[in-house]
Amino acid sequence: SYELTQPPSVSVSPGQTASITCSGGKLGEKYAYWYQQKPGQSPVLVIYRDSKRPSGIPERFSGSNSGNTATLTISGTQAMDEADYYCQAWDSNTAVFGGGTKLTVL
Amino acid sequence: QVQLQESGPGLVKPSETLSLTCSVSGGSISSYYWSWIRQPPGKGLEWIGYIYYSGSTKYNPSLKSRVTISVDTSKNQFSLKLSSVTAADTAVYYCARHTELTYFDYWGQGTLVTVSS
Numbered sequence: 001s002y003e004l005t006q007p008p009s010v011s012v013s014p015g016q017t018a019s020i021t022c023s024g025g026k027l028g029e030k031y032a033y034w035y036q037q038k039p040g041q042s043p044v045l046v047i048y049r050d051s052k053r054p055s056g057i058p059e060r061f062s063g064s065n066s067g068n069t070a071t072l073t074i075s076g077t078q079a080m081d082e083a084d085y086y087c088q089a090w091d092s093n094t095a096v097f098g099g100g101t102k103l104t105v106l
Numbered sequence: 107q108v109q110l111q112e113s114g115p116g117l118v119k120p121s122e123t124l125s126l127t128c129s130v131s132g133g134s135i136s137s138y139y140w141s142w143i144r145q146p147p148g149k150g151l152e153w154i155g156y157i158y159y160s161g162s163t164k165y166n167p168s169l170k171s172r173v174t175i176s177v178d179t180s181k182n183q184f185s186l187k188l189s190s191v192t193a194a195d196t197a198v199y200y201c202a203r204h205t206e207l208t209y210f211d212y213w214g215q216g217t218l219v220t221v222s223s
Contacts, residue, residue: 001167001168031208033208033209033210035151035210042200042213042214042215042216043151043200043210043213044213045209045210045211048208048209049208049209054211086150086151088151088209088210090207090208093164093207094153094164094166094167095141095143095153095156096153097143097150097151097152097153098150099150100150100151
């Protein structure tokens with residue numbers, strides 16, 4: 001079965017750039033999606049189709065996808081961005097989520 | 107604004123069947139795909155399966171033998187049944203909307219289901 005691998009945790013200082021990776025076989029040939037989840041809340045889509053931002057998502061969120069790796073980048077990270085982030089893709093008509101990355105802003 | 111609301115028992119006994127319903131308001135269930143996704147306490151997201159409003163389904167292979175998802179377009183609802191549950195099925199269960207093979211744009215608030223005797 002298809003798997004997506006994320007680092008369990010990433011730390012970043014306020015105002016700096018955070019990068020969260022998501023690896024999977026030939027992931028660049030699929031679309032990658034990214035969700036933000038804060039404690040006790042439902043996930044929220046922050047990036048779709050590799051690099052597009054939904055309405056209402058700040059411009060500091062961006063994404064890329066090439067080869068076997070998709071990357072979520074948060075520029076000028078703010079304290080409010082501290083959350084769990086999940087990548088997601090489709091393989092053989094089934095949805096697959098990465099294991100999630102806890103972003104700590106300190 | 108589309109809203110999704112999960113409902114169902116919060117406690118299920120081992121070996122029994124977990125049953126949840128997702129009610130959709132603010133929009134029609136037609137022309138969209140509807141998924142169930144779960145999250146064990148402190149862990150990541152796991153996709154369970156989807157149903158198209160027409161009734162076609164696709165399930166996670168790891169759960170396929172125990173999962174049934176159905177839709178009732180007249181009530182704007184869809185449902186999940188998970189049989190032979192164990193403690194490993196304890197999780198927050200979310201329902202979510204998507205279009206074909208794309209992103210989950212609307213999510214329910216989630217409901218915690220605990221499997222325990």
